[in-house]
Amino acid sequence: MRYDRSKLTLLRCSNCGSDLSGLSTDVIFYCSECGRCWISGERLSPVSIEFLRIGGSDSIFLPFWKVDASVNILNRVSRKRSSSLVTGVSREFTGRERGLTESDSGSRQVRFIFPAFSTNLVLSTGVRMHRENFLPEKVEDGKRFMVIGGSVGMDDAALLTRAVAVGVEVNRTDYLASVDLEIEVHSAGIYAIGCTPGKNVFRINGSEIGILFAAVNDSDEILKKNHDFSG
Numbered sequence: 001m002r003y004d005r006s007k008l009t010l011l012r013c014s015n016c017g018s019d020l021s022g023l024s025t026d027v028i029f030y031c032s033e034c035g036r037c038w039i040s041g042e043r044l045s046p047v048s049i050e051f052l053r054i055g056g057s058d059s060i061f062l063p064f065w066k067v068d069a070s071v072n073i074l075n076r077v078s079r080k081r082s083s084s085l086v087t088g089v090s091r092e093f094t095g096r097e098r099g100l101t102e103s104d105s106g107s108r109q110v111r112f113i114f115p116a117f118s119t120n121l122v123l124s125t126g127v128r129m130h131r132e133n134f135l136p137e138k139v140e141d142g143k144r145f146m147v148i149g150g151s152v153g154m155d156d157a158a159l160l161t162r163a164v165a166v167g168v169e170v171n172r173t174d175y176l177a178s179v180d181l182e183i184e185v186h187s188a189g190i191y192a193i194g195c196t197p198g199k200n201v202f203r204i205n206g207s208e209i210g211i212l213f214a215a216v217n218d219s220d221e222i223l224k225k226n227h228d229f230s231g
């Protein structure tokens with residue numbers, strides 16, 4: 001006997017009892033009947049979801065993690081564009097003489113947004129999204145969306161937050177030599193961000209940021225399920 005995995009109902013919404021659909025690797029499930037969002041683990045746990053950049057009728061909503069965290073910079077050392085070569089002299093040079101400057105220690109509150117779907121561009125996308133102001137929109141009553149492909153769970157999100165934070169530091173305009181930072185996550189939720197599929201890229205609505213289909217492991221299934229849902 002053959003089962004079509006995609007048609008098996010594995011999960012139901014704990015709020016309204018509707019079937020939750022998703023891809024086989026998904027851990028984030030949005031109920032398009034009642035608008036609740038769940039993360040599967042030992043059991044379903046609720047997670048907040050907000051919609052952004054809703055855009056036109058051809059929008060596809062991809063799940064992203066929105067993580068609010070304190071970034072504690074313990075030590076950050078940057079380097080001048082070039083430092084003079086140290087040759088033939090046998091003495092210890094200070095960091096400053098080698099063009100190194102320590103700066104920017106302290107703590108700040110930062111919001112990180114990065115893909116909750118499987119892509120090999122998660123860090124670069126997270127760094128680029130850090131610079132943009134993403135504000136949630138009010139979703140009209142009765143408007144139904146599909147959000148699938150969320151395969152990055154909460155534990156991985158915490159690890160990725162740290163990686164994106166380091167990426168943000170590396171991406172500053174100075175020449176980073178080293179950084180030591182701690183992350184304290186205060187809250188995490190899902191942003192469902194409207195993207196318009198182009199020829200070979202999911203383009204985030206109202207943004208220059210695009211994510212290549214080729215870089216998204218489940219892009220074919222996401223596009224197909226979305227087509228079935230809205231068609």
Ligand SMILES: [Zn+2]
Pocket residue numbers: 013014015016017018031032033034035036
């Ligand atoms: Zn529901």
